[in-house]
Amino acid sequence: MSSSKSVSKMKRYIEEDRPRRLRTYVKKHHIQLCDVTLNKGRNLLHYCCKYGSGATMKYLISEGVYCIVQDSSMNTPLHLALDRALRLEEEGESALTTQCKYMKNYHLYMLLAGDSYTEMILPLIERFPGSLDMRNKAGETCRSLLHTLVQKRESAKGNEVHTAFTHSEFFVVRVYDFMSYETENETYNDWADRIREEFYARKRAQSQQYQRTETGRKNSKRKHSDSGQPEDEELKNARAKMRKKYEENRQKDKEMDVLKKRMKYEQRYRKLLDCDSIHMLGFDDIPWPCTKGQENDMTVLFEGMDRTEVGYKKYLRDQQIRWHPDKFMQRFGQYLDSADKDRIVQRVTVLSQNLNKLVT
Structure with missing residues (x-):
């Protein structure tokens, strides 16, 4: 225990x-x-x-x-993964209708929903395909939630802003693999084996393609080096394009990582507020913006935001109120562990000062 x-x-x-x-x-x-x-x-x-x-x-x-444990509401882990993906879809759609209208946030919300499928939902289905037809207390099966998720993706597909996600067609294609399963044609075991083989075959193909590309690049570089001849102009252009594409992808990954951290920070803070009975809070129990140190707090809070937007200013104001030392002590002061209290107050003060510096 x-x-x-x-x-x-x-x-x-x-x-x-x-x-x-x-x-x-x-x-x-x-x-x-x-x-x-x-x-x-x-x-x-x-x-x-x-x-x-x-x-x-x-x-x-x-x-x-x-993987097929059901909680008190009869939800399996797959139910919760699908609920989260649907919630991210809805939050992405609401980003278009709110006054801030963060197009970048919309893209990132939708990419996160796609990540939920490839990182969470797909492995669970492939591991235990029988969980697709398990019902919770609300009468929902994972298959029906998956169908709802596909419909939301398809409805978003016709939206002009969603054209940025044409590279994620894999999401809809793979979901339909699961949705189009027919019991009269194959058994669950056969179907699961087929899906697993297709998944790993695609992974192997991607790995082989990468290895061929790397081998060709190294051989070409060695050839030009041995001959002492300047590289072909076409090869230089190709490398320049590859570098540009790499930088773009790295920037997208960075934005995605920051948004994930910001969402987890907000979830930790809401969880603390929603708690019916707050226990004594140590330093690590405080929902800091960055769990790895105060030097990255501002990055987690505001990286990727447009400072000219109304939404940025509103979010900054909310954070100023949240981390104002007096407001913080009014809300949580009585729960702070005496051993960590001075350290907590010191970081709250630094965080508040850094937020105030952003006001112009």
Whole structure:
């Protein structure tokens, strides 16, 4: 049986999607992951799917944590993963209708929804395809939720702004692989084997293509180096395009990573506010914008935002109120652990000062 302290520690590592830290902690304290039970009858996989922690989910599955456990509402981990993907779709759509109208945020919300499919939903379905037809108390099956997700994606496809996501057609194609399954043609085991083979065949093809490209590039470079001849102009242009594409993809990955951290920060803060009974709060229990140090707080909060937009100014004002030392102490002062109180107040003060510097 795991103590409440160890469970809280594991939940924090899951929220931050840090499988290596979780693995180290579990090994050090000899914790049996399969035996850990959370509130509402959920296991750690439920918690992963709730927070979209794909890397940690794969680690838990590799450790044998069961994927078809139903909580008190009869939801499986797949139900929660699908609910999260649907919620991200809705939040992406609402980004178009709010007064801030962040087109960049809309793109990132939709990319996150696609990530939820490839990182969370697809592995769960391939591991336990039988979970598609399990019902929760509301009478919803994972198959029906998956169908709703496909419909939302298709309706967004006709939207002009969604043309930026033509590269994610894989999402709809792969979902239809699952939705078009017919029991009279093949058994569940045959179907699961086929889907798994297709998935890994595609992975192998991508790996082989990458290896061929790298081999050709190295051979070409060696050839020009040995001959002492200048590189072909066409090759130079191709490399320039590849570098440009690489930089663009790296920037997108950076924006995606920042948005994920910002969403997790907001989730941690809302979770603390919604808690019926707040226990004593240590330094690590405070929902800081960045869990790895105050020097990255402003990056997590405002990276990628357009400072001329109304939404940016409103968000900045909300954060100023949230982290104002007096407001913070009024809300949480009575719950602060005396051993960490001075350290907490010091970081809140620094965070408030940094936010005030952004006001022009």
